[in-house]
Amino acid sequence: MRNILVTGGAGFIGSNFVRLVLAQQPDCLIVNVDKLTYAGNLENLEGFLDNPTHVFVKADINDGKIIEQLIDKYKIETIINFAAESHVDRSISEPKVFIETNVTGTLTLLEAARDKKIQKFVQISTDEVYGELGETGKFTEQTPLSPNSPYSASKTSADLLVRAFGHTFGLNYNITRCSNNYGPYQFPEKMIPLMINNALNDKPLPVYGDGLNVRDWIHVEDHCQAIWKVLVEGKPSEIYNIGSSNEKTNLEVVKTILDAVGKPHSLITFVKDRPGHDRRYAIDSSKINSQLGWKAKTNFAQGIKSTIDWYLQNKKWLANVTSGNYQQYYQQMYGNR
Numbered sequence: 541m542r543n544i545l546v547t548g549g550a551g552f553i554g555s556n557f558v559r560l561v562l563a564q565q566p567d568c569l570i571v572n573v574d575k576l577t578y579a580g581n582l583e584n585l586e587g588f589l590d591n592p593t594h595v596f597v598k599a600d601i602n603d604g605k606i607i608e609q610l611i612d613k614y615k616i617e618t619i620i621n622f623a624a625e626s627h628v629d630r631s632i633s634e635p636k637v638f639i640e641t642n643v644t645g646t647l648t649l650l651e652a653a654r655d656k657k658i659q660k661f662v663q664i665s666t667d668e669v670y671g672e673l674g675e676t677g678k679f680t681e682q683t684p685l686s687p688n689s690p691y692s693a694s695k696t697s698a699d700l701l702v703r704a705f706g707h708t709f710g711l712n713y714n715i716t717r718c719s720n721n722y723g724p725y726q727f728p729e730k731m732i733p734l735m736i737n738n739a740l741n742d743k744p745l746p747v748y749g750d751g752l753n754v755r756d757w758i759h760v761e762d763h764c765q766a767i768w769k770v771l772v773e774g775k776p777s778e779i780y781n782i783g784s785s786n787e788k789t790n791l792e793v794v795k796t797i798l799d800a801v802g803k804p805h806s807l808i809t810f811v812k813d814r815p816g817h818d819r820r821y822a823i824d825s826s827k828i829n830s831q832l833g834w835k836a837k838t839n840f841a842q843g844i845k846s847t848i849d850w851y852l853q854n855k856k857w858l859a860n861v862t863s864g865n866y867q868q869y870y871q872q873m874y875g876n877r
């Protein structure tokens with residue numbers, strides 16, 4: 541039996557991870573701590589909310605007392621920290637909460653992990669800590685940290701705290717740095733689900749700048765399999781880049797989505813660029829590939845098709861998550877478009 545504390549498990553990647561582990565590892569107990577911010581949703585846990593090996597707890601990772609109580613009560617052996625404010629645009633308009641959750645929240649978890657002698661702490665980080673690339677090259681684990689947005693700066697700070705807890709207190713940790721994820725249950729503020737949602741509703745698709753920024757897309761299930769591999773086989777204090785070698789310009793992705801749902805390219809609307817917009821990300825995953833034997837399985841053409849199908853089949857989920865404050869957010873970001 542492995543007893544795992546997962547934080548942020550009601551968000552996009554966390555919920556996909558919990559679903560995968562519960563399906564593949566019947567001897568695991570997952571305690572899922574999530575504050576349920578706008579990005580966290582109990583509907584993401586459909587099908588396993590009442591599973592006997594899954595315990596959901598609504599709490600903030602900054603609440604060290606609750607975290608320690610849960611570690612004791614459920615004899616937690618490992619912590620995987622997905623909980624974060626995760627959207628770059630929001631970090632530009634309201635950076636403070638990114639520090640509170642991504643930095644102070646991670647520190648709170650690290651203190652609990654140290655004090656309760658947790659066997660392993662896995663920090664779910666991002667390739668955005670490396671900054672941006674020019675037209676060539678890829679991020680390796682040796683690429684200097686050079687975050688450009690308040691979001692990536694907060695994630696970098698968290699990574700450095702994790703490293704320091706390893707060095708100073710002997711905490712056993714791994715850090716994973718993955719590229720852009722897509723797949724089911726992603727909140728439609730991120731590019732792919734936002735564009736799918738707009739295309740389905742015949743709304744303009746807001747492309748920032750010239751649309752030629754490049755992201756290296758990975759299907760969320762591949763990311764989750766890699767995290768499991770790192771949890772079980774990752775060597776102490778190691779950092780693993782995770783990617784799928786799927787570089788696409790934003791325009792290419794948007795056109796693929798429009799073609800898949802049978803909507804005209806005339807819906808594409810170029811809007812003001814994001815301040816400080818990183819031009820290109822690309823991940824070198826050769827370390828996790830050679831050392832842990834992990835490789836992404838989903839190619840982009842299949843993955844985007846199944847993802848679009850999922851959103852088509854889950855219009856109620858889309859409608860629910862885009863009710864309430866979403867309209868206000870959308871209006872602030874994109875005006876009446």
Ligand code: NAD
Pocket residue numbers: 547548549550551552553554573574575576577578579580581599600601602621622623624625626627641645664665666667695717718719720721722727
């Ligand atoms: P998400 O925004 O969909 O989910 C984040 C979850 O964390 C939500 O359920 C939210 O309620 C919860 N949360 C936020 N603040 C909290 C707090 N103070 N206490 C407890 N729970 C809190 O994000 P995601 O896309 O699933 O990303 C998960 C992790 O993966 C993040 O750490 C992110 O930095 C990292 N990551 C994401 C991507 C990507 O493409 N989405 C890529 C690489 C790394």
Ligand code: TYD
Pocket residue numbers: 627628629720729730731732734746747748753754755790814
């Ligand atoms: P996003 O999904 O926000 O991820 P990240 O900024 O972490 O890479 O954005 C992916 C790319 O899509 C990024 O280059 C910004 C761009 N983008 C748009 O062009 N329009 C949009 O409405 C959004 C949300 C993103």
